[in-house]
Amino acid sequence: MSSFTITGLFKALTFAGLSLALFPAQATFSPDAPTVLVTGANRGIGFELAKQYAEAGWNVIATTRRGEGDPGRAGLEQVQQGHPNLHIERIDVTSTEMINAVADKYRDQPLDVLINNAAAVEATFQADLEQVNQPYNEIDFDAARMDFDVNALGPMRMAQAFMDHVKRSKQKKIINVTSFIGSFGRGIPTAMGMNYGASKAALNMYSLKLSHAVKPDGVIVGLVEPILVASKPGVADNPMAKPVQDEVAKLRKVIADITMETSGLITNFSTGEIDPY
């Protein structure tokens, strides 16, 4: 090896080392690719979003409330092995401290799309149904407070912490995942899902207000909801449930196509239509 090559190699290694030291968070991110952050990315719709965006070459910050070593992160870790453009970070959306730590770690990273997907839901459809069928006179108010904390306040905490990252990006999108269980306009005549529904209705109002607040900065706030996604054990038995891969592909298209025109409105990603609040 010539001295020129050795010098060149030394310089390259030094530069790489310096880059890693200066920009550790973004070391395996492409500066030319768009960046997405997903909350609740360890399973269900969030996992599939993180996986599909990583496969599409995006820089992905896949967040989960589960810490290192938790078996619940295994799926994400497996995706990361084939896709170094996916980073796993720990965020419990009820923790401002955890959120701010990640926002600070990625302070130099423009964030094209922030997806607030995490929700206080159960790991199986059966357990979800037990929760949503809880009668009004047996409301567990601690559980109700948690629904509001995760489903309504969580996205607002994330929006606060990451707004500067979003503003600095090309696409400038915040996407909040809601549910028709929180809809007034659909007028579904059921007492089902009081806590969950009320917290999603609060999310809708927060999102609408936020859309007006950040419109002058060119930031789009999209609300999205599906009909029923087979995202967890038990749900696929329901004839209405659609495969998570297909529904997430539709969701990604909705996110790609969203414009300021529909900021603050709810797009149903199963049908592609605008749903009522």
Ligand SMILES: NC(=O)c1ccc[n+]([C@@H]2O[C@H](COP(=O)([O-])OP(=O)(O)OC[C@H]3O[C@@H](n4cnc5c(N)ncnc54)[C@H](OP(=O)(O)O)[C@@H]3O)[C@@H](O)[C@H]2O)c1
């Ligand atoms: N599936 C549907 O048909 C459907 C219909 C309407 C709306 N949605 C909405 O779509 C989104 C995703 O639903 P899904 O069916 O994919 O749910 P899921 O499979 O049950 O996943 C929920 C995710 O949220 C995470 N999470 C819960 N509490 C959290 C917290 N405090 N901080 C951070 N992450 C937290 C969970 O993490 P852990 O693993 O740690 O619990 C999990 O990763 C939700 O907003 C839901 O309301 C879904």
